Amino acid sequence: MGQLDGKRAIVTGGASGFGKVISQALAREGASVAVWDVRKEGAEGTAKTVEAAGGKATGVAVDVSDSASVQMAMAQSVEALGGVDIMVNCAGVMYRTPIIEMPVEEWTQVISINLTGMFLCCQAVSRQMIEQGTGGKIVNFASGRGVTGSVNSAHYAASKGGVLAFTTTLGMEVAPHGINANSICPGATDTPMMRGGLTEEQVQSRMSSDVPYNKRIGKPEDIIGPILFLVSESSKDMYGQTLFIKTP
Numbered sequence: 001m002g003q004l005d006g007k008r009a010i011v012t013g014g015a016s017g018f019g020k021v022i023s024q025a026l027a028r029e030g031a032s033v034a035v036w037d038v039r040k041e042g043a044e045g046t047a048k049t050v051e052a053a054g055g056k057a058t059g060v061a062v063d064v065s066d067s068a069s070v071q072m073a074m075a076q077s078v079e080a081l082g083g084v085d086i087m088v089n090c091a092g093v094m095y096r097t098p099i100i101e102m103p104v105e106e107w108t109q110v111i112s113i114n115l116t117g118m119f120l121c122c123q124a125v126s127r128q129m130i131e132q133g134t135g136g137k138i139v140n141f142a143s144g145r146g147v148t149g150s151v152n153s154a155h156y157a158a159s160k161g162g163v164l165a166f167t168t169t170l171g172m173e174v175a176p177h178g179i180n181a182n183s184i185c186p187g188a189t190d191t192p193m194m195r196g197g198l199t200e201e202q203v204q205s206r207m208s209s210d211v212p213y214n215k216r217i218g219k220p221e222d223i224i225g226p227i228l229f230l231v232s233e234s235s236k237d238m239y240g241q242t243l244f245i246k247t248p
């Protein structure tokens with residue numbers, strides 16, 4: 001018996017990093033999972049790993065920054081799963097560019113995916129959960145960078161600060177419907193996003209400086225315990241909160 005037997009979950013950004021291990025973990029606990037990603041083959045690849053381990057999953061191609069695409073993916077997932085009880089929003093991008101060199105197109109892309117995409121996914125799943133009348137759990141990936149700022153990633157920091165404020169508000173708006181919406185801020189973690197454009201030496205020095213207290217570079221799997229808490233009944237009185245895994 002898993003703690004999520006019979007639950008139906010959507011995980012965005014499920015092709016890679018946090019989203020991949022979360023898709024696998026929710027399925028191990030008994031949930032059927034729709035794995036969303038802009039990289040269709042990646043989403044299907046994660047779904048295959050779930051099925052190979054005896055779980056239930058389907059890969060769904062979606063661009064979270066596109067309203068029509070999100071609505072289509074939601075309809076496809078609801079049909080495949082029979083409804084939605086859990087949504088974990090991991091999809092995101094991060095680039096390293098100083099503000100004075102940043103093209104407005106890059107700024108707009110980061111905000112569109114990380115912040116507008118979060119709004120579109122949360123709006124779609126909240127409407128679905130309210131229509132079902134079953135309540136539900138929503139977990140949004142923010143970042144400590146949304147509080148501290150991030151040199152050479154101002155667009156990323158701004159988008160994640162926006163996710164924190166958005167989720168606080170969402171939590172209050174949907175709580176009356178029995179939906180718990182919260183955000184989570186992982187510490188620096190070894191994923192393709194964090195490694196993008198850095199040498200191994202830069203990764204080691206950046207990650208150590210980003211985690212000054214326990215000096216431990218995170219692995220994506222480290223997030224499984226906190227996520228299972230946020231999608232469980234143990235967190236039923238938490239809404240609009242932010243769970244910081246490491247001090248921002």
Ligand SMILES: NC(=O)c1ccc[n+]([C@@H]2O[C@H](COP(=O)([O-])OP(=O)(O)OC[C@H]3O[C@@H](n4cnc5c(N)ncnc54)[C@H](O)[C@@H]3O)[C@@H](O)[C@H]2O)c1
Binds near residue numbers: 016019091
């Ligand atoms: N890795 C870290 O140290 C760290 C720290 C704090 C927060 N986060 C957050 O965790 C989340 C997951 O990041 P990760 O580190 O696993 O990175 P990752 O790059 O491994 O995963 C991000 C996934 O999002 C997908 N994606 C990108 N644009 C998309 C779009 N428009 N529509 C749908 N999917 C899209 C990518 O294809 C990828 O599979 C992100 O929101 C990130 O900001 C990461």
